[in-house]
Amino acid sequence: MSALESELTELWEQYQNDDVSADSAGEDAYATLDAFLDSLEAGEIRAAEKHGDTWEANEWVKQGILLNFGLRATEPREYGGVTYNDVLPLADSSDYGDRGSRNTPDGTVVRRGAHIGSDCILMSPAFVNIGAHIGDGTLVDSCDTVGSCAQIGANVKLGANTLIGGVLEPVENAPVIIEDNVSLGAGCRVTSGFVVGENSVVGENTLLTPRIPVYDLVEEEVLYGELPADRRAFTRFVESSISDHDLFEGGAYKPAVVATDLQTETLEATEREDTLRE
Structure with missing residues (x-):
């Protein structure tokens, strides 16, 4: 598990448990979300990958996308x-x-x-x-x-x-x-x-x-x-x-x-x- 995956997984657990929200998220949380988006755009991480003959979702990547919606305000x-x-x-x-x-x-x-x-x-x-x-x-x-x-x-x-x-x-x-x-x-x-x-x-x-x-x-x-x-x-x-x-x-x-x-x-x-x- 990469450092980014570990950070996103921990942030997702906090979000699911209502321990973090758009009102309470700090700079570290947004820095993690920004690094996540940069990695997506660079193609370093993907929402799904092929293992053998089967395509499988990377759940943590999709969770990271949902976190961006849940922890950011509409502007x-x-x-x-x-x-x-x-x-x-x-x-x-x-x-x-x-x-x-x-x-x-x-x-x-x-x-x-x-x-x-x-x-x-x-x-x-x-x-x-x-x-x-x-x-x-x-x-x-x-x-x-x-x-x-x-x-x-x-x-x-x-x-x-x-x-x-x-x-x-x-x-x-x-x-x-x-x-x-x-x-x-x-x-x-x-x-x-x-x-x-x-x-x-x-x-x-x-x-x-x-x-x-x-x-x-x-x-x-x-x-x-x-x-x-x-x-x-x-x-x-x-x-x-x-x-x-x-x-x-x-x-x-x-x-x-x-x-x-x-x-x-x-x-x-x-x-x-x-x-x-x-």
Whole structure:
């Protein structure tokens, strides 16, 4: 256990026992919270990490985020000439250019405590919440939302109007995971701790959530909460168990996700796009 983890864990216990509050927290507590946010932004700590084949939440990291909400007062702040009210300022993006990353103006918002890697592109308007981790070379396109604690890998493409859900509570639950080299088409939604395996390509407007089955035609099995690596996925509709109800003339259908082999032509298209971006 690192010194920072030890300090955050002790502070969390005090907070849970009502031994510390926003009114009583001292300079040491805020120094610990600031060091915690700096470590998140530097990518030194993460809300979730992969152990073997499984992604697991770092509970103490999520507790640290909650402490920042619980022990700080809401204050009026300025952004783009507009006053907003929050417990934290936005992230300082002044060093993005030094790392080859760029964030376009007019609505690109990165909240304090989010990590943005090198050679990233953030297109306005986009929003990246606290605890999110954006890997090197990743594109966050226009109208994208990356929720709290979401873990986005390297060289990922989030198509325009994509929603990556946040999972801050309960602290033991792993957030949404998008592994390396994934491409999500425009309008995709990924929620509730769903894991998208590396190198996968997901079609436009696909909803990935543990409540919707993934029919993996490669291994011929039905999965929930994950899309295996090296898959091409898209939405289809399958017959519902209420199809025989009198109200559903012609049958009722429910959404599902179909996963197939990643086709060679799909890889070539992705490689062509990478070449254009370079």
